Amino acid sequence: MTRDEIAQRLERSGVLPTTQRLDVGEVILSSPQHASADQIIARIRASGSKVSKATVYNTLKLFCERGLLRTVHVDPTRQYYDPTIEPHHHFYNVDSGELTDMQIDAITLQVNTALPQGTEHAGVDVVIRVRDLRD
Amino acid sequence: MTRDEIAQRLERSGVLPTTQRLDVGEVILSSPQHASADQIIARIRASGSKVSKATVYNTLKLFCERGLLRTVHVDPTRQYYDPTIEPHHHFYNVDSGELTDMQIDAITLQVNTALPQGTEHAGVDVVIRVRDLRD
DNA sequence: TTAATTGCAAACATTTTGCAGGTTC
DNA sequence: GAACCTGCAAAATGTTTGCAATTAA
Numbered sequence: 001m002t003r004d005e006i007a008q009r010l011e012r013s014g015v016l017p018t019t020q021r022l023d024v025g026e027v028i029l030s031s032p033q034h035a036s037a038d039q040i041i042a043r044i045r046a047s048g049s050k051v052s053k054a055t056v057y058n059t060l061k062l063f064c065e066r067g068l069l070r071t072v073h074v075d076p077t078r079q080y081y082d083p084t085i086e087p088h089h090h091f092y093n094v095d096s097g098e099l100t101d102m103q104i105d106a107i108t109l110q111v112n113t114a115l116p117q118g119t120e121h122a123g124v125d126v127v128i129r130v131r132d133l134r135d
Numbered sequence: 136m137t138r139d140e141i142a143q144r145l146e147r148s149g150v151l152p153t154t155q156r157l158d159v160g161e162v163i164l165s166s167p168q169h170a171s172a173d174q175i176i177a178r179i180r181a182s183g184s185k186v187s188k189a190t191v192y193n194t195l196k197l198f199c200e201r202g203l204l205r206t207v208h209v210d211p212t213r214q215y216y217d218p219t220i221e222p223h224h225h226f227y228n229v230d231s232g233e234l235t236d237m238q239i240d241a242i243t244l245q246v247n248t249a250l251p252q253g254t255e256h257a258g259v260d261v262v263i264r265v266r267d268l269r270d
Numbered sequence: 271t272t273a274a275t276t277g278c279a280a281a282c283a284t285t286t287t288g289c290a291g292g293t294t295c
Numbered sequence: 296g297a298a299c300c301t302g303c304a305a306a307a308t309g310t311t312t313g314c315a316a317t318t319a320a
Contacts, residue, residue: 016319054276057309058276058311079211091251103248110242110243110244112242116228119265120266120268124263126259127260128250129258130250130256187303188303189287189301189304190300196285212283212284
């Protein structure tokens with residue numbers, strides 16, 4: 001995804017496409033992947049651009065609010081950001097911390113129980129934990 | 136579960152049942168529930184006992200290592216501790232933050248895809264997100 | 271020129287760690 | 296008395312916020 005295409009996407013979501021927001025978008029919106037805020041900051045800086053931590057956090061929050069990003073909670077110490085907003089599931093490698101997408105239809109899930117009193121369904125997260133094969 | 140029974144459980148797991156560890160155990164091991172470290176500290180202090188944060192965190196970590204507790208990651212800002220160590224799943228109320236256990240057989244799950252290269256299965260977490268009914 | 275955005279530093283919250291003093295076997 | 300446990304305070308994250316300077320409409 002080019003910078004221009006990202007700019008258009010931001011505008012369509014009512015987000016002013018500033019330099020820093022395009023920097024963030026280029027890193028995390030361009031391709032299906034997962035990254036923490038720290039990794040995103042590092043990649044932006046590695047590419048020569050300068051951004052502050054605060055701006056990256058603010059931008060990630062904004063992207064989430066506008067539905068451009070989701071967060072994934074598998075690691076107790078940090079959040080991961082995921083540009084794939086369609087419903088899907090994850091593999092989580094507990095050894096490497098690596099997150100991998102799984103298509104929604106890779107999981108057949110049947111729920112044989114009622115939801116808690118006074119609640120309605122809001123989504124399902126399935127995380128299949130895997131570990132490195134050791135022989 | 137009485138304090139004595141908790142003491143026995145700790146000993147069976149090779150954990151010396153000190154006063155503070157029994158305090159922690161009484162709060163989080165006595166009944167199926169979920170609590171954050173902060174909530175556990177608050178409950179111990181509300182019952183009149185004194186403990187330091189460090190000791191509670193150390194104790195929770197120890198309990199996890201010894202298989203007496205698990206952590207659940209649904210809230211990006213804190214860990215929840217869960218005394219139910221048998222495999223099971225959770226409802227997570229996104230409005231209230233409330234976590235509810237779901238029996239393992241309440242979910243029928245079929246995986247129609249291969250695990251990532253070089254990995255083996257290590258477990259599955261299913262979280263059904265629910266929200267408060269609004270009429 | 272008015273509103274929105276950035277970035278620094280400081281604030282925050284959760285969790286971990288170093289270490290002196292206390293407890294337990 | 297040797298090993299283990301506790302608790303304080305300080306450090307180490309990850310994330311948010313206040314605010315002055317900057318940029319964009």
